[in-house]
Structures are given as C-alpha cells and as structure tokens.
Amino acid sequence: MKLLARSTFKVLPFLLLAPAIHSCNFLQYVGLYKGKETKTSVTDTVKVDTTNRSYLKVYEKAVVDSGMFQVIKKGKDFYFDIPVALMGKDFLLINKISSVPIELNEAGVNKGINSDNKVIRFFIQKDRSEVWVSEVKPTVESTPGSAIAQSVAANFTSSFIENFKIEGYSKDSSSVLININKVFDGKANSFNDVFKDLGLGTSPNTNLSVIEQIKSFDANVVVKSVLTTRVTEGNSSVPVSIGVTSNIYKLPEQAMKPRFADPRIGYFTIPRWYFSDEQQELEKRELITRWKLEPKAEDVQRYLQGELVEPVQPIVFYIDPATPKQWRQEIINGVHDWQVAFEAAGFKNAIIAKEVPDSLDFDIDDAQYSSIAYIASPKVNAMGPSVVDPRSGQILEADVIWWHNVMTALNSWMRIQTGIVDSTVRGNVFDQEKMAHAIRFVSSHEIGHTLGLMHNMGSSFSFPVDSLRSPAFTEKMGGTATSIMDYARFNYITQPGDGVKLLTPKIGLYDKYAIAWGYRWFPETTPWAELPKLRAEIEKHQHDPHYWYGEQQDSRNVIDPRAQSEDLGDNAMLAGEYGIRNLKRMMPQIINWTTEKGESYYKAGRLYWGVIGQWYTYAEHVANNIGGLYLENPVLGDNKNAYTPVPRATQIEAFDFMKNQALEMPEWLFDKALLTKTFALKDSPMGPYEQAPNSLKREFQSALMHLMLSDERLLRMTEAELLFGKAKTWTVTEYLEAFRKEVFKKTLAGANLDINSRMLQQNYVDILLVSNNKTMDRLYTRKLSLVDQILAETRLDLCGIHGVNHAKKEPDDISFRNMRVDGMARTSDMLIAKRAELMAVLDILKKAKGGDHLTKSHYQDLILRIEYTINKK
Template sequence: MILNKTSLIALFILISVIGVNAQTSKKLPKVAAKKLSTDSLKKKAAQDTTKKNTLKDYKTLLKKAKTVNGIFKVHQVETDYYFEIPLRLMDKDFLVVNKISSVPMAINEAGVNKGMNYENKVIRFHPNILAKTVWVKTIVPQVESPAGDAITQSVKDNFVGSVIESFKIEAYSPDSSAIVIKVNKVFDGTEKSFNDVFTNIGLGTSPKPSLSAIEHIKSFPQNVVVRSLMSTSVTEGQSTIAISVAVTTNILLLPETPMKPRFADNRVGYFSTPRWYFSDAQQKLETRELITKWKLEPKPADRARYLKGELVEPAKPIVFYIDPSTPKQWRSYIIDGIHDWQKAFEAAGFKNAIQAKLVTDSADFDGDDIRYSVVTYAASPKSNAMGPAVVDPRSGEILESDVIWWHNVMTSLQYWMRVQTGIIDSGARKNNFSVEQMGHAIRFVSSHEIGHTLGLKHNMGASVAYPVDSLRSPAYTSKMGGTAPSIMDYARFNYVAQPEDQVTNITPQIGVYDKYAIAWGYRWLDTQDPRKELETQKEWIKAHENDPLYHYGEQQSTIVDPRAQSEDLGDNAMKASEYGLKNLKRLVPQILNWAAEPGDSYYQAGKLYMATVWQWNTYADHVMANIGGYYLEHPVAGDGKKAYTPVPKAIQVEAMNYLKKELFNLPEWLFKPALLSSTFAIKDTPLGPFEYGPYNLKREQQSSLMYNLVADDRLLRLLEMETIYGKDNVYTVTELLREIRETSFKQTLKGKSLSLDERMTQQNYVDVLLVSADKLMEKVNKKSLQPLVKNNLPELCDLTPRAFQDNTAVKGDELRNIHVSSMTRTSDVASAKRGELIKILTLLEKNKTNGDEETRSHYMDLMLRIRQSLKIN
C-alpha cells in the first residue's frame, strides 16, 4: 500500500491518539472501566470518605428546598433545581421528549404550535465516581444480539453511546442510595444537550440564557416534567424579531422489558422503526422494521377467552383527553371520531380498546405529563392537523400520542365541501355551516388523525377499490361507507355523485382496510418471538391479497402509480373527473349567490372561485398521472404479482383525450363574464389578498399542467416501458408529443387566425419545451440521486386545499419513488424535445404569413424564441 502525504499525516494522528488513550487507560483503576452494580456504587460511596468530604452536605445543600417526590426527587432552592437520582436508575434507558407549550405570533403563523413534538432521544445517566460527575449518554437503541453469542461483545464495542452532558455530583443522599446533581444548565438555555428547540423548529438560533428560565419542574412515578421559557431573536433583513417559546421536556423511564415487537410488511401501511439483529449463526446482518403500535394485550385471566375468539377488554386501553381549550360545540364530534375506531379494534379482538375523555376539575390529568395523550387545540391561522406518536425505539411501542388540531382546519373543510358536494348537499353552500354540518366533517378529520396516532400511514391507494359509478349509488355508498375503504386515504368528499343520484353518504369513514390493518397489527398472538408471528402475518395478508378493498398504496413523492393519488376517487380518473366537472359547471353560476349575502363584499366569492379553479386543476392532475404511470406492487414469491406494470395503453390514450379537451382548450364555463364582472379569483397572501386576472390565471394553470405533462420523469418512464415491452405495445414519447402538437396547433394546420386563448396554448407549449430542453443541458447534479424511501415518521397532514397552498406546503410523508432521472441529458428525452421544437419551427415557417396580424406576430415571436434557444441563425 502506498501512502500519500495526507494519509501519512492521518496515520500519525491516529497513532498519537491511540498512544494517548493507551497511556490514559493504564492510569485508570479497573473499577472505572466496568459497569458498577447498584450495591457496589453504594459501597463505594459509603467507603470513600475522602470523596464525600469534598462534596456538600445533603441537609445543608437542601435546607431551604421545596421537594417534589417522584421517579427522581426534585429539589428547588430559589432558582436552583436539583435532581436526586437513585443509583438503581443509573444506566437505565430514559426517553427525553421535547414539546412546544406556547408560542408567539411570529412562529404561530408558520404552523409551530402548542403540543408539537420536535425532538426525542434515548439517554442513560452514568456515574463517573472518580471524577465526581454524572455523565449523560445518548444512545441509538437500534441493535440487538443474543446474550451468549460471541458477537455480542463486538456489538457493545461498536454501538456505544455518546456523552452529551456532564453534571457535577453535588451531594449523596443520607443513605448513599442516590446522587444529587444541579440541572439548571440543560433547561435554562445555557446548554442545548437536552433541548435544542430553535434548531429543531428551523430558526437556527441559540437561546439567550439571560432571557430564558425554568418555569417549573414536576416529578411523577415514571417521569420528570420540566417546563422552560426559551428566548432568542431572529434577524430578517434589517428587522430583528424577539421570540420566546415555552417548551416542555419529559424524561420518561422506558420499560425494563420492551414490548414484544411486530415486524412490518410493506403490504400493510404502518409507520415503523428500524431494528438490526446480530448473531453468531448469521451469514449476514438481519434488518427489520418494527411497526409502531400501542401495547394492547388481553389480561392474563382473559387470554384463553381471547384466543377462542371472544371480545375482551385490553389490560391497558388507549385513552385520549380532549384539550379543555377546544370549543364546546366540537368536542363531541372529536370524541365520536376517536370512538369510531372501536369497531376496528373489535376486529383485533378487543372491546373498549380506545377511549376519549373530557378534562374535568376532578380528572387525574396533567397536560404536560407525557403519560397522557391529548387532542390539543391550537389557535392558529394554519388549516392543518397532525397525529404524531412518541415511540419506544427499542420495540416500536407507542408510549403516547397527540393530535394537534389547528383551528382553521374548518376553513379547509368548508371549501372542500362547498366545491366538491355543494351541488348535491344544500347544507354545504353558504359561508357559515350549521354546527351539525361542520361537526360531521370534524369527526372525519378526527378519525383520520387518530389513525396516525395508532401507527397507520396514509393509504393513498384505497379509493381505487370503489368503481366510479358505484359512488353514485345510495345503496353502495351506504353499505360500504363514504368514499373509500380507508379513512387513511385523502379521499375527501364525494364529488362524483350527481344531484339526481340522491347520495347522502358522502364523507370518508373508517372502512374495510382500516379494520383489516388494525387487526393485522394489533391482534395478540401467544408467542414471545416476533419471528414466530411472521407466517401468521403473511397468511392474514394472503387471505385478501387479490381483493382491492384491502389494497395498500404508498404515498408517493412523484406520482408514479395513478391509483395512489391524493384527493382522487374511484377506479377511473377520467370518468370520475368528468362527473366532477359536471358538478363544477353547475357550481360556477352559483358562486355569487352562495358566497355573497346582500351587503357583503365579493371577497368570499373570489376565494370560492379560486377553489373551484383549483378543483378543475386537480381533476386534470389526476388524469395526467395515468400517462407514463406504473402500477406498483410489493410482490412476494408465489403471489403472481408484478412489481411494475405500465398503465395499459388504452387508458393512457383515454387520459390524453381528456386533456386534449380540458387542458388544451380551456373551458369557457370556468371563466364566465357574469362572474368575472364581480370578482376575480382571490388568494390570501402575507401581503394581503391577490386578485388573479382571468388571462393570467389561465396562463398559470395551463402552463403548470403542461410542464408536468412533458416532465422529464414522465417521458423517461415511458421510455423505460418501451425498453421492456417494445414501442408497439406501450404509449410512447413520440405519440404523446405528436398529440400535444397536433392539438395545440390545430388551427395553424388549417391556416386559420388564432384567438387569444389559442395563441396562449401554443406559447405555453413552446415555452415548457424550451425551458425543459434548456435544463436538460445543464450539468447533472450529483445530488440528484434520491433514495426510494425517505424517513417514514409521522408528519403533518396536508389539509390545505390546493387553491390556498403556498410553494412550501407540507405534503406529508413522501415515500415511494422510481429513480429514472440520472443523466437525462444523454437520454432520448433530450432528442425528443429538441426534435419537437424543430417540427414546430418548420410548421410555423410554412404558416408565418397566414392569419390576422396578431397571429402572424405570434408566429414570428415563437420562431425567434425557438431559434434563439436552439442557436439557429
């Protein structure tokens, strides 16, 4: 091996470090190098009188203290706080959980609110007796190995914890069974080892200790709760904003014996946590994902009955408390949404498994205590909700969950119902709904978010199980329930049903898939080894593997599988969208009547109009996903399924025909002068309401959809299928571009003058080709390689209608994607797009003298743009 200069320097440093460590280790007594038992620690503390004489006297130190008993004794001496940690708890696993408790307006508007969990870590307190300190180590408890295996020592050596904090031992308890440490620095902003709030919420600043302080500390049987006020300042431009945030830190003792985990299967949608298993018998590392779930078990006395199929109550049910700040009229609907999961848990063999309680004066409840799960109501302009869980990473056990419920989520519900179902439901038309109407929608959102707190991910592929025409059937929708077999889909409300159908069951509900998923994850099996459950889990899946009602479709970062989309309904996007358009056509003439009472401005009408335009956009988006789409599955040997199946050519042609009618010839009914004379489409922004002129709105909507239609990823996916199946058997890039060109330049081919909208369509098509062709020639970004699966921890549910989303709208947990984009500039996409521009240029050259003056100027402009981009003289 030849070493260069850099390697030699590195080697020298390494040798030096090893030498120093070796010398240091020789000086340390052996007792400091090995884990001390509780008895030996007590003995050492009692015998080492020299050490004790250097410490403070316990009674003198805490003479004026106010003491709270709990897992640790917490002593307060004026503004100083001390933990008295029993030696028996040293080197035990604790989970530090940090949450927001109160926020100022500056970050409230950004969606940072009370109840949000922003940082968790597993720690251990470790006594360093010689140094008279207690070290805090953080560990990643992802690795497991059998106690008797030789490799276990290597596991211990290669996955050690890292020291993040050190506390001076101030005193020992009178019986030497506990150590007293002063903890101010990790909770008052001096150190960020336990709580780095401003980094974790994205501000990137540090607390100002002089403006930060501990507000109070409580101690409970299993945890300590610390509430602090953290202050900082953020400078934007020439303005500096002061920000003070109250944060709550829970230090929770994890169970001595972790819950028996259940291994994940990507055919059932659960959040998961990774686990690595090492053993001597292996030929490679065993990697698993553990589903996140509550520990639901039958009581020992009921286990025989349970195994016979009787419903029994769990030893410890799941209990949610309703935040007292929740408006009274909505509490019962939120509770109903929680209780709706009872029927799902009955499928797992448990009755009364999930409960909801109001907080009364007599309730045994403390909102800061992590042992309580709370539906927290946030007064905020954000219109979202989320259902995160606090998980024991050693087992996947959900220890606590909170639903964060933003007040303005009702705004989203109102616009969805008005735009999607106002035509068939007279109660969903005016600016203010009845309590019953809004409460029914709140119940649905409550159920969806509780589903996340139970461990379930979004199932964006559920809604495809219902035939489109069945959504028009009162009998079918009443029997099956709502709009999809899973409430974990973003299926929203039934926009397919027509007024004459008399369908009334139009809201998402807990369905067949939800019951199946809960049973799959929660049914108790009388085994101790999760591996012994695998065959049973697979059999449960096999029993329904060909039934679309039980299909799980992962949420996608880029829509590859058109069956797993947000906001769609039914098994045919074209047919569903056609029905949706019929209702939008009925809606547009009613906007002014529904949204503007006599004497009102047309502001609300303008916002409803914007929501209508974006609903039209959404339908086009759903359809477009079929072009270049694949049906994605997770096949296993023997089930006969394919991992990647191109959307059949006939369906892609059907999708293109829809777009030719709706996208390339923008609908006149959506831009009626009678409406536009009173209001333009309106979107709220930080600078106030923006009113979008119809020509501008048309250009933006059409351009964005066209750009998506000819996106590199889509064309590359078409090429992938052509590679596998041959161009005669799939929809091709050539066919797609030819159809767009012939549709966009239909009047040009006839030698006719063009209307303003027709000129706009041609300009948009040429522009998206020019922009994307130019980008193809840019240097390939080495960071473009994306993993197939991203972090799958619970994230914010995106409940904001597309009409009101900003560019940074959260899109939820983005998961499966197919990587096709590396080296795009050397693919057929580049030649296809440039070839298309040459074809258009040739067509324009032939027709540059045809049409009226505006048409001829338009042609000249397009020719100049193409020549300039392609560097043609």
C-alpha cells in the same frame, strides 16, 4: 409539514416523531475514562463518604416534590435527587412546545408540537464526582453470548452529551444529587436545542430564559421552561420567547415484543438491525409503531378462542379543555369510530376518548397522557404525531394537534365538492351539526396516524366511479373509500338526483384489516415466530382490491395513478367528468352562496379560487395516467408483478380528457359575469392577491404542460416501451405527435389564432425550449413553485408530515418508492425526442400558411425563439 413563516424570518421543517435510530446497552462506559471496563454495575449501591453536609444543606428550607426523581427547588435552583438504581436505565427525553408568540403561531408552530426526542442514560463517574449523561441510539441487537456481540458492543457505542457536578449523596448512598438548571434554562443545549430544531439558527438569551416549574411523577419528570432568543433577518429583529415542556420518561424495563413491517400494509416504522454468528448477511428489519395491547392473563384463552376481551391497558385520549364545547362530542366520536377496527383485532373498548375529569391532575404537556390539543391559530391543518419507544416501536403517548382554522378547509372542501347535492353546505357558515360531523371525519383520520397508520392513498381506487353515485353502495361500503387514511375527502362524483346521503369518508375495510394485522396479539415470544401468521393474513386478501395499500407519492411526480391524493374511484377520467359537471353547476351560484346585500365580493373571490384549484386537481389526476406504472410489492407465489404499465388505451383516454377539459383552459371557468365582480382571490400577509384571469390561464396551462411533458414521465414511457413492448404501452413518439397535432391543429388548418390558441402554442414551445436549454431550468422551476404555492390553500396537505416516516424531509420532496429513471438523462432518447419535437414544430411554423397579421407575428416570434435556442453557442 411545511412551516412558511409570515413574519420576518423563516421557520424550517423539524422532526415531529420519536428518534428513529438507537443502539445497545453498554454499561462499561461508566468506567470509560479509567481506561478499562468497570467491574461494578451501575445499579450497585455506591459507597461514599457521607460526612459532607452539602446534600442535607440543599434540602434545608427547600420545596421538595417526590416521584421518579426527587425534585428539589431552592431559590432559583433546581436539583434532581436520582436513585442510584436508575443509573444506566433508559429514559426518553421528550421536548414539546407549550407556548409560542404570534410570529411562530403564524408559521404553524404551536403548542403540542414535538420538537425533539432522544433516549438518554445517567451514569455516575465516581472518580470525577460527576454524573454523566449519554445519548443512546439503540438500532442494533445481537444474540446474547454470541461472539459477534463483542464486536457489536465496540462498534455501536453511545456518546456522552452532558455532565453534572455531584452535590452530594443520600445518607445511605442510594441516591445522588445534581443541579440541573443549565440543561433547561438555556445555558446548555444538550437536552433541548429548540431554536435549532425549529431552524431559527439562534441561541437562548440566558438572561431572559428560566425554568418555571418541575413536577415529578412515578414514571416521569415534567420540566417547564421559557427560552428567549432574538431572530434577525435583513433589517428586522424580532424577540421570540417559547415555552418548552421537557419530559424525562422512564422507558419500560422490558421492551415490548416488536412486530416486523410488511410493505403491503401501511404503518410508520423504525429500523432495527440484528447481528448473529450464524448470519452470512446482516438482517435489517423495519418495526411497525403501535400501542401495546395485550389480553389480561385470565382472558388469554378466551381471546385465543375468538372472544372479544378488554386489553390490560386501553388507549385513552383526553380532550383539551380549551376545545369549544360544541365540537367535543364529535371529536370523541371520531376516536370511538376506531373501536370497530380494534374489535377486528380481538379487543373491545380498546380505544377511549373523554373529557378531563375534575378529579384528574391533568397537564396536557405531561407525557403520561395522550390528548387532542386544540390550537388557537390561523394555520389550516391537523396532525397526529406519536411518541415512540425506539427500542421496540411501542407508541407511548400521542397528541392530535387540532388547529382551530382547519374548519375553513372543511368549509371549502364541502361547499365545492358536495354543495351542488347538499344544500346545507352552501353558506359561509354551516350549522353546528354539519360542521361537527365534518370534524368527526378529521378526528378519525388523525387518530389513525396516532395508531401507527400511514396514508393509504390507493384505497379510493377500489370503488367503481359509478358506484359512488349509488345510495345503496355508499351506505354499505361506508363513504368514499375503503380507508379513512386516504385523502378521499368528500363525494364530488355524485350528481343531483342520485340521492346519495353518505358523502364523508369513514372507517373502512382496509382500516379494520390493517389494525387487525398490526394489533392482534399472538402468544409467540419472538417477532420471527409471528411472521407465518402475519403473512397468511395478507395472503387472504392479496387479490382483493379493497385491501390494497397504495403508498403516498410525490405529488409532483406521481408514478402510480391509482394512489393519488384527493381522488375518488377507479377511473380518473370519468370521475373528473362528473366533478366538472358539478363545478359547472356551481359557478353561477358563487355569488349567491357567499354574498349578502351590502357585503363585498371577497368571499366570492375566495370560493372562486377554490373552484379553480379543484378543477386543476381533477386535471392532474387524469394527466398522471399518462406514462404511469402500477406498482406492487410482490412476493414469490402471489402471481403479481412489481411494475405494470397503465394500459395504452387508458393513457390515450387520459390525453383525450386533457384535450377536451384542460389544455386550452375551459371558458366556463372564467365566467365573465363573475369576473366583473371579483377575480379569484388568494390571501397573503399583504392582503388578498387578485388573480387576473388571463395571467392565471397562462400560469396554470404552463404548469399542466410541464406536468404532462416532464422528463420523468417521458423517461418512464421509454422504460415501459422497452420492457413491455409497443403493443402494451403508449410510446413517447406517439404521445408527442398527438400533443403536437392538438396544439397546432388550427395552424395546420390555416386558421387565424385567437389569444387562447396563441397561448397554448407559446406554452408548448416554452416547455420544449426549457428542456433543450437547461440554463432555463432554475427560472422555470421557480415559476412552478409559485403555482404550487397558489394551490396550497385549495389542496391542503393535511397532516403531511406523516408521509415522511421519520425523515427530516418534506413529504413533497421525496418519492417513497425512490424509482430512478433519470440516470444520465442528458444522453437519453427522451432529450432526442424533445429536440426532434422542437424541430417538427419549427417545420410547421415555417410552412404555416394563412392567418391574420397577429397570427403571422406570433409564428415569427416562435420561430425566432426556437432558432435562437438551437443556434445559441
């Protein structure tokens, strides 16, 4: 998720999900500072002198709230009366944003965002009359009673993060009283460092920070605070007050039996390390994140015989009362769409969504409740993060965050991708039924993330392109892909007259398969015992493309063209052709679809901008076939290869598409009748930017060429040639030769060059110059980043944080397979090929004959640029 502040400061990325690293339970730390291990369990009753009246004095004329901890409010002070029996137990501290000012709202930081979680334990340090708190990171597990368990205990210790003075003990010494103000009112940041988590780099102003309320429930305590800071950037200084809700949530005494991940099915995961005496190598596993669904004891036999049963505890989502009424039912329907997937796992009524009943003491910030929070914000997005028990991967609660303005993206996608075949989505405003239906699709997608599922960007590749033009096929298969977890938005392939009605993604075959794999209950007592059954389920479908999982990739360095964002079908070239046909039909209609008499052309310019972004997306899908590799996660016996080059013929077909539809920037995309009324418009905090068409052409053409000629692409082509031979691959030499002949075909024919042809040659030479002069890289990367920002509005990375898989990185900053091809690239054949290409271009330019004065001047300019770069010392 990218948070680009429009205010005077920048908000950096922060962690949305539960902590990924955790450690073992070591009770000996109670006596750590005595220099020896205590022999008294922290759960034993602590015998103390109760003649001190301080305990009872705190309770005098105080407001008391009973629950997991007794909470006492006395004046401005808050106290926890913690049962001694809970000392040393695992609690999950969950910090969420509950209110923000406009400066953060504009940056996409809103109510419901989970800023930081940590596992903590309370301990009594009797000799110091204090309660200490440790932060626990239970990543590691060892065999009880093993010799190595002693070493594990010594080498994976937890660390203390806070201490509290003991104000007194209860009469029977069964509970201990502490004042907890400092960790929630900004004086200490051990429990909550929200301004650091958001990347603001400031500290709370304690005079303007306060605890508002604390509620105690049976399983958690909810603390609501307001923390204030001041952010300074340049000459501007902005006050920022954030509402924070902290939950201290008691984790289950017995952690859920975990399930080991398999890279062939896309679940979010957390790491787990297992030590035992018998090992010759540490066993490292990934645990999938999932809810705990189990059949009731009386239903176990029926369940094992294949009957559908209700789980002990279903997954329940509550609809935020702030949600506009006209959208609530379809959001609920989007949740219930997953019931059919859970039926594949043997459970009925396993997932439920409902409005908040009047009888429920509901607080959307209470970690006991999962919710779909509706956020008033200009941000265009939605996401579904979860809170996870890091000991087992159990999802404890989840909150879909639904930004109000996500409807603008739905409007744009539907108009551009399906407006030609669906007249109901051509206007600036859709009827409520149509928008509600689109909202249902996004609701289902985000709920999928809260169930533990990652994006499956490869599911759309299993459908033949022409099948997406078939009403019967789309009705039977359920929309545009086998998974709603793909970014297979709307059916842009179907043409007028095809009669396709189902244009929206739905829960598909892969979704049912993935939920069944992750949630089917097995009586086996260990995750190792389940493995044969889980592997057998994958083996049933391992050669059926409908069940293939294609993991999300870095959009700027796609390796496997089958798993791309926003694409449809099994042939990007044919899909792009169909998509472009519809865009051509749409271009003359832009003003009619957007503008009423007396209105400006602003909305026409915005829609035009979206059309350009859609065209560019089709071009990228195609370009990524060149130098691509089909990636698999093979296992012994499945007869699959980890790496297969995209067939040579497919790569050449992709280049032919780029020649015909992209490289010279198509004239239909720059309709003069439209350009006399409006340029393409991109909104900004300073108002809309009007994108001059020729300047836009240069930038987009340069970005496409950089994509097509990137170092990584050419290095992959070289690796493929060496591994698989020239007969199965398209070599770098052949590719660059084809590129050069296309770019300089008019020069080789002795023709005059128009401005578009000159631009094409200038951009091609510029790319080669950058490759041969690395000092230009930073400047060029900045230019490409600008193109990415320009496209951000039209190719929204909806819920992008989910691709991060608990890493504190932007999803676009990483390639999930981490395939490295650029080791010592400066000495590779790739640079030799690029320099040779530059010399071949120079030779063409020097031999060029014919052409008018402007054409000859253009050649002379390119010659000077090339020679300057080559001869520069």
